[in-house]
Amino acid sequence: xxxxxxxxxxxxxxxxxxxxxxxxxxxxxxxxxxxxxxxxxxxxxxxxxxxxxxxxxxxxxxxxxxxxxxxxxxxxxxxxxxxxxxxxxxxxxxxxxxxxxxxxxxxxxxxxxxxxxxxxxxxxxxxxxxxxxxxxxxxxxxxxxxxxxxxxxxxxxxxxxxxxxxxxxxxxxxxxxxxxxxxxxxxxxxxxxxxxxxxxxxxxxxxxxxxxxxxxxxxxxxxxxxxxxxxxxxxxxxxxxxxxxxxxxxxxxxxxxxxxxxxxxxxxxxxxxxxxxxxxxxxxxxxxxxxxxxxxxxxxxxxxxxxxxxxxxxxxxxxxxxxxxxxxxxxxxxxxxxxxxxxxxxxxxxxxxxxxxxxxxxxxxxxxxxxxxxxxxxxxxxxxxxxxxxxxxxxxxxxxxxxxxxxxxxxxxxxxxxxxxxxxxxxxxxxxxxxxxxxxxxxxxxxxxxxxxxxxxxxxxxxxxxxxxxxxxxxxxxxxxxxxxxxxxxxxxxxxxxxxxxxxxx
Amino acid sequence: xxxxxxxxxxxxxxxxxxxxxxxxxxxxxxxxxxxxxxxxxxxxxxxxxxxxxxxxxxxxxxxxxxxxxxxxxxxxxxxxxxxxxxxxxxxxxxxxxxxxxxxxxxxxxxxxxxxxxxxxxxxxxxxxxxxxxxxxxxxxxxxxxxxxxxxxxxxxxxxxxxxxxxxxxxxxxxxxxxxxxxxxxxxxxxxxxxxxxxxxxxxxxxxxxxxxxxxxxxxxxxxxxxxxxxxxxxxxxxxxxxxxxxxxxxxxxxxxxxxxxxxxxxxxxxxxxxxxxxxxxxxxxxxxxxxxxxxxxxxxxxxxxxxxxxxxxxxxxxxxxxxxxxxxxxxxxxxxxxxxxxxxxxxxxxxxxxxxxxxxxxxxxxxxxxxxxxxxxxxxxxxxxxxxxxxxxxxxxxxxxxxxxxxxxxxxxxxxxxxxxxxxxxxxxxxxxxxxxxxxxxxxxxxxxxxxxxxxxxxxxxxxxxxxxxxxxxxxxxxxx
Numbered sequence: 001x002x003x004x005x006x007x008x009x010x011x012x013x014x015x016x017x018x019x020x021x022x023x024x025x026x027x028x029x030x031x032x033x034x035x036x037x038x039x040x041x042x043x044x045x046x047x048x049x050x051x052x053x054x055x056x057x058x059x060x061x062x063x064x065x066x067x068x069x070x071x072x073x074x075x076x077x078x079x080x081x082x083x084x085x086x087x088x089x090x091x092x093x094x095x096x097x098x099x100x101x102x103x104x105x106x107x108x109x110x111x112x113x114x115x116x117x118x119x120x121x122x123x124x125x126x127x128x129x130x131x132x133x134x135x136x137x138x139x140x141x142x143x144x145x146x147x148x149x150x151x152x153x154x155x156x157x158x159x160x161x162x163x164x165x166x167x168x169x170x171x172x173x174x175x176x177x178x179x180x181x182x183x184x185x186x187x188x189x190x191x192x193x194x195x196x197x198x199x200x201x202x203x204x205x206x207x208x209x210x211x212x213x214x215x216x217x218x219x220x221x222x223x224x225x226x227x228x229x230x231x232x233x234x235x236x237x238x239x240x241x242x243x244x245x246x247x248x249x250x251x252x253x254x255x256x257x258x259x260x261x262x263x264x265x266x267x268x269x270x271x272x273x274x275x276x277x278x279x280x281x282x283x284x285x286x287x288x289x290x291x292x293x294x295x296x297x298x299x300x301x302x303x304x305x306x307x308x309x310x311x312x313x314x315x316x317x318x319x320x321x322x323x324x325x326x327x328x329x330x331x332x333x334x335x336x337x338x339x340x341x342x343x344x345x346x347x348x349x350x351x352x353x354x355x356x357x358x359x360x361x362x363x364x365x366x367x368x369x370x371x372x373x374x375x376x377x378x379x380x381x382x383x384x385x386x387x388x389x390x391x392x393x394x395x396x397x398x399x400x401x402x403x404x405x406x407x408x409x410x411x412x413x414x415x416x417x418x419x420x421x422x423x424x425x426x427x428x429x430x431x432x433x434x435x436x437x438x439x440x441x442x443x444x445x446x447x448x449x450x451x452x453x454x455x456x457x458x459x460x461x462x463x464x465x466x467x468x469x470x471x472x473x474x475x476x477x478x479x480x481x482x483x484x485x486x487x488x489x490x491x492x493x494x495x496x497x498x499x500x501x502x503x504x505x506x
Numbered sequence: 507x508x509x510x511x512x513x514x515x516x517x518x519x520x521x522x523x524x525x526x527x528x529x530x531x532x533x534x535x536x537x538x539x540x541x542x543x544x545x546x547x548x549x550x551x552x553x554x555x556x557x558x559x560x561x562x563x564x565x566x567x568x569x570x571x572x573x574x575x576x577x578x579x580x581x582x583x584x585x586x587x588x589x590x591x592x593x594x595x596x597x598x599x600x601x602x603x604x605x606x607x608x609x610x611x612x613x614x615x616x617x618x619x620x621x622x623x624x625x626x627x628x629x630x631x632x633x634x635x636x637x638x639x640x641x642x643x644x645x646x647x648x649x650x651x652x653x654x655x656x657x658x659x660x661x662x663x664x665x666x667x668x669x670x671x672x673x674x675x676x677x678x679x680x681x682x683x684x685x686x687x688x689x690x691x692x693x694x695x696x697x698x699x700x701x702x703x704x705x706x707x708x709x710x711x712x713x714x715x716x717x718x719x720x721x722x723x724x725x726x727x728x729x730x731x732x733x734x735x736x737x738x739x740x741x742x743x744x745x746x747x748x749x750x751x752x753x754x755x756x757x758x759x760x761x762x763x764x765x766x767x768x769x770x771x772x773x774x775x776x777x778x779x780x781x782x783x784x785x786x787x788x789x790x791x792x793x794x795x796x797x798x799x800x801x802x803x804x805x806x807x808x809x810x811x812x813x814x815x816x817x818x819x820x821x822x823x824x825x826x827x828x829x830x831x832x833x834x835x836x837x838x839x840x841x842x843x844x845x846x847x848x849x850x851x852x853x854x855x856x857x858x859x860x861x862x863x864x865x866x867x868x869x870x871x872x873x874x875x876x877x878x879x880x881x882x883x884x885x886x887x888x889x890x891x892x893x894x895x896x897x898x899x900x901x902x903x904x905x906x907x908x909x910x911x912x913x914x915x916x917x918x919x920x921x922x923x924x925x926x927x928x929x930x931x932x933x934x935x936x937x938x939x940x941x942x943x944x945x946x947x948x949x950x951x952x953x954x955x956x957x958x959x960x961x962x963x964x965x966x967x968x969x970x971x972x973x974x975x976x977x978x979x980x981x982x983x984x985x986x987x
Contacts, residue, residue, distance in 0.1 A: 073980065076907070113874070138903070142894040145899070146893075153940060163941070164937055167941070171929065172926065183906060183919065190911050
């Protein structure tokens with residue numbers, strides 16, 4: 001019993017209780033199924049708040065550790081090892097926060113096979129939580145790969161017309177990256193005799209010549225997930241075909257698993273290789289920022305536009321991470337959260353209008369503000385937040401990232417401030433495509449769709465979904481201090497590791 | 507009277523053979539309902555399993571060193587008896603439904619299992635050959651059991667011809683080895699090599715021919731040609747039994763003979779094994795993509811799986827990693843057995859008379875109509891791909907770790923690349939079941955349901971607590987007696 005009452009074990013596996021309950025509910029009782037899933041995820045969110053209350057923000061190390069022997073075979077030991085620190089706490093909270101919102105958004109959107117949908121969704125939450133909490137590479141890999149399975153079904157069963165193609169592409173693409181990481185994990189395990197990362201770190205540095213290969217193997221897995229240019233091509237397909245709730249979780253949490261992987265494994269385990277790779281990563285990140293923004297602007301499908309904007313936004317996160325200084329990394333972590341909130345909200349908004357009109361073509365829209373004022377106002381706030389207007393959440397993260405990238409440009413890490421300069425250009429481009437979208441949909445003369453459908457404004461359920469997100473948009477924008485305070489000590493620790501490695505390098 | 511240790515060493519084999527002979531008579535003279543024969547066959551297997559468990563921990567040789575009882579043989583004995591029990595369970599309803607119910611069926615299964623157990627204990631090339639024939643001949647008959655269905659007869663004939671051909675290689679290899687070393691006993695062969703009295707050219711030729719002979723049995727490329735036709739044509743229950751049993755038996759013999767007798771040849775043989783393993787993984791997985799018949803797809807999948815198991819065998823000459831490599835190979839073999847039996851059981855549940863219901867397209871809509879069956883099949887497909895949390899993942903993890911420990915990084919890379927390729931066709935079955943509409947019909951029968959249900963549950967649960975299988979596999983180290 002002791003095992004299950006650990007806060008981190010509980011927050012990870014609690015959704016399984018919901019799965020068990022769902023299994024025994026008649027598939028025809030759709031509302032009961034929905035409520036069960038919602039209550040489960042809300043309780044999980046409650047547990048995550050309990051975790052937060054136990055969390056000591058001034059401690060840079062892993063906390064609330066749950067560690068048990070698991071498998072011991074000649075040559076290696078595997079532990080069940082969960083822990084949380086400043087790098088992961090915000091992501092855990094984000095996961096617990098977005099999942100109930102996503103489930104609430106399916107209330108009328110998903111009518112087919114509700115039971116299966118909810119089961120897969122809860123399983124997905126288990127996988128995501130596990131990824132952010134596992135401190136043993138074997139355990140991490142299990143959770144990492146496991147998240148593929150429910151997401152594959154969510155896209156493949158409840159997705160759009162090309163769902164099967166998108167689901168298989170998503171699965172194979174991601175798996176391709178992870179398999180090389182698996183080999184790297186095995187090498188590390190054999191070399192150090194353990195799979196748990198803190199012990200690995202305590203055993204001292206990994207030989208510099210091996211670091212680069214290992215870095216690349218890990219980076220490939222994470223870069224596909226992020227996705228970094230040029231490995232992003234699965235993302236638009238998956239996003240466009242996925243049901244709204246799937247897109248929200250995909251953009252909100254799953255992509256963060258990639259950036260988190262860099263943060264948790266690549267940088268501390270291979271600091272020398274990280275320093276070597278930093279300019280290259282920055283280059284790809286900046287290309288991603290500009291490319292994502294340009295391609296977004298070219299889209300005629302709203303959902304695709306939002307999907308490509310993720311490529312651009314995640315480019316910022318990568319640029320901040322590999323600045324390898326405190327501002328950059330803190331900005332990147334905050335930007336992960338911001339992107340989850342803003343892009344999650346954008347997908348929800350797109351889903352809400354799609355549910356009424358069944359089209360996402362930009363050209364048929366126009367003048368929606370007059371017909372749907374609440375929808376218009378909320379959309380405006382979210383759009384402004386996504387493009388980084390000062391006073392809203394996006395600005396804080398992007399500003400810190402640019403500051404970090406600029407700082408890294410003045411040292412050897414990036415070598416040139418050009419990355420920061422081009423990234424700043426990306427901020428302007430974001431304004432272009434987002435305002436373009438807003439203008440097309442909400443302003444100007446009424447579009448053809450308004451004649452075909454009698455559009456209604458948002459109902460109370462939809463507003464209830466969006467309000468928590470709006471609160472966070474303003475909160476982070478106006479008073480980000482508590483968020484930074486949660487991660488700062490852990491980030492300082494990480495930066496110190498990199499700095500020590502830099503000292504040892506020629 | 508002192509118990510005879512010779513008999514004790516091969517007790518499960520003796521019991522099964524005697525039981526099978528008795529059952530043959532009983533079936534002919536006494537038993538009216540063939541279901542009873544099945545139950546008695548299962549009882550015999552269970553009894554043998556009891557004796558095998560009684561042998562746990564014993565290490566001894568018998569019949570002047572021709573057979574041995576050790577951890578390795580013990581592992582395989584239990585594995586083969588479980589395969590036998592599974593085989594009877596999936597056949598019970600199937601052969602009645604396909605109207606091929608005859609009592610000899612179960613007797614042949616028992617004989618074949620006896621041969622499999624004997625081959626894992628053989629420490630003399632002559633015994634290896636005898637055991638191989640004992641396990642193969644019943645399988646030839648079983649493959650043709652659905653006569654007068656033409657494809658079943660074809661399968662039986664094809665298997666028989668190619669199997670005899672392979673046996674020829676084996677005998678010739680044995681002869682050359684005997685010529686080179688003056689003995690067919692594995693320990694005497696080693697002694698002869700160590701003293702330098704062996705003719706190394708003939709020895710290498712002999713070993714190469716033995717490798718070809720075993721290569722046929724485990725269905726490694728390029729000796730795999732018979733596999734798809736036999737697997738497709740044979741009665742599905744036989745295919746299930748054969749794909750797990752014959753493959754495991756081939757590996758048991760291959761491992762023991764090469765690990766014990768030919769480690770000194772590893773300089774020449776390791777590159778060969780490397781290539782066979784790589785080519786098998788590539789060919790099996792790539793050709794499987796093109797299949798539309800589930801039995802053929804699983805046949806190519808089983809070829810590919812042989813390639814993975816062979817990976818564990820590549821560093822066999824390196825004493826530092828050989829033990830863990832073998833343990834990982836055995837672990838993977840267990841994983842494969844459990845998963846493939848489950849998958850075949852699902853195929854049997856959906857097969858109709860006249861070979862209908864065997865196209866992958868026939869699986870459309872399964873997820874909606876029979877959620878349990880589809881979920882089980884999904885587990886098996888993910889396990890064969892190596893996606894956690896399934897036993898297949900743990901198996902691959904262990905397997906790749908031993909390949910990396912041996913320093914064969916590129917082979918490990920080929921292993922993961924081909925796993926990725928395999929994901930494509932395994933996922934296609936899942937796509938069919940969950941993402942396409944259809945109205946499949948299944949047969950529900952207690953023992954069949956138990957087989958796929960238990961396999962699916964075990965595939966997931968054991969992946970979370972694999973400790974004791976690890977221990978079981980690591981005790982199966984080979985040494986010279």
